[in-house]
Amino acid sequence: MTPSRDIMRSARKGFGQNSRKGFTLVEVMISLSIMALLxxxxxxxxxxVIGASRTAMDQQLTLRRLxxxxxxxxxxxxxxxxxxxxxxxxxxxxxxxxxQQLILAKAQRLFGLPSLGGGSLVLASQAQSxxxxxxxxxxxxxxxxxxxxxxxxxSPGIPLLPGLRKPHWTFRIxxxxxxxxxxxxxxxRPLLVRLQLQIDDLPNPVEAIFYVPPLAAVVPxxxxxxxxxxxxxxxxxR
Amino acid sequence: MNSxxxxIRTGHHGFTLVEVLLALAVFAMAVVGLAKALDTALESGLEVRxxxxxxxxLESQLAYRMAFPLGQEKLILEAKDNHGIRIEETLTPYxxxxxxxxxIQNVKKLTILAVMGSESDSASILVNSP
Numbered sequence: 001m002t003p004s005r006d007i008m009r010s011a012r013k014g015f016g017q018n019s020r021k022g023f024t025l026v027e028v029m030i031s032l033s034i035m036a037l038l039x040x041x042x043x044x045x046x047x048x049v050i051g052a053s054r055t056a057m058d059q060q061l062t063l064r065r066l067x068x069x070x071x072x073x074x075x076x077x078x079x080x081x082x083x084x085x086x087x088x089x090x091x092x093x094x095x096x097x098x099x100q101q102l103i104l105a106k107a108q109r110l111f112g113l114p115s116l117g118g119g120s121l122v123l124a125s126q127a128q129s130x131x132x133x134x135x136x137x138x139x140x141x142x143x144x145x146x147x148x149x150x151x152x153x154x155s156p157g158i159p160l161l162p163g164l165r166k167p168h169w170t171f172r173i174x175x176x177x178x179x180x181x182x183x184x185x186x187x188x189r190p191l192l193v194r195l196q197l198q199i200d201d202l203p204n205p206v207e208a209i210f211y212v213p214p215l216a217a218v219v220p221x222x223x224x225x226x227x228x229x230x231x232x233x234x235x236x237x238r
Numbered sequence: 239m240n241s242x243x244x245x246i247r248t249g250h251h252g253f254t255l256v257e258v259l260l261a262l263a264v265f266a267m268a269v270v271g272l273a274k275a276l277d278t279a280l281e282s283g284l285e286v287r288x289x290x291x292x293x294x295x296l297e298s299q300l301a302y303r304m305a306f307p308l309g310q311e312k313l314i315l316e317a318k319d320n321h322g323i324r325i326e327e328t329l330t331p332y333x334x335x336x337x338x339x340x341x342i343q344n345v346k347k348l349t350i351l352a353v354m355g356s357e358s359d360s361a362s363i364l365v366n367s368p
Contacts, residue, residue, distance in 0.1 A: 038265065041269070042268070042269070042272075045269060045272045045273065045276070046272060048276060049272055049275050049276040049279065052276050052279045052280050052283075053279040055283065056279050056280065056282065056283030056286075059283055059286070059287060060283070060286055063286065063287060063290045066290075066294070067290055067293070067294070070294055070297070074297065074301075172305060191305040192301065192302060192305045202287065202291075204291065204321055204322050204323075205321055206291075206294070207295075207298065207321060208294060208297075208298050209298035209299075209301045209302050210301055211300075211301035211302075211304045211305060
């Protein structure tokens, strides 16, 4: 009896006076919708913060991979033994596209792999299923037949640098003026090797130049020359 | 009299301007904090990228100079000609003596400065440059 009378009274008093017993449905709805708006905006901001930090972390990972790849490759060229040779071969990849394969022959102890027992190491670009390419490290054993060689070249190998596009090797050969596209077997050892590529995460293209020491050790000609003497002519290189 | 009481007990009738402003200010502070976090994340990402790109560029440039020594005192490569990185190379004489106290001739210091956006990095080596 009492509650119904209360309701009746409050109803009679009307909304205009805004009863002191609680909130009306409209008020709750309005406050809820405002809360929802605020929550949505906060959510949007937090999402974009998380997305940005994830992008930054991905980029850092890519940069680290690239950095490690460049360091290892730089070391490999610097430590190429005197008998080692560099050649560039064009292979056919999974999708039938041409793939550059840089072959470092007689290349024991390169890439931090001491126990391989010689043979050739190959930096091969390979197409991935997502449309990017990766540079993989392959190995051809020293006395491989042509069949074994082709099989080694088709193997997946160790991925060194994934997620890149348009890897392109060029060479600076002594006596040649410009960067050369080709380095067939039997050509002289290049002085500089250049690798150009694009990585999806990075806005600028990457261009790295590697130094390949000349075959003969350079004799330090001028370091101990006394003042005033004529510098001797540079030592001939093999 | 009635309106006085209403003003004092405003809680039941809605929010005053001051309350709304306070709430907005608190919300704005929270939003500003989040936005700053976003900005910092983006900026540090950019900085890291530029730094490591500069490092790689310096190494490449040093490798290039191993094969082709700099033949002049100063060489500037503008950013637009060099995939977004400005390179400044200078060759300065570097006095260096051997164990007998004689000055070693033709020793020069090659300094390579690479600039990308707001970041810059440099490397220098001693070279034998007649």
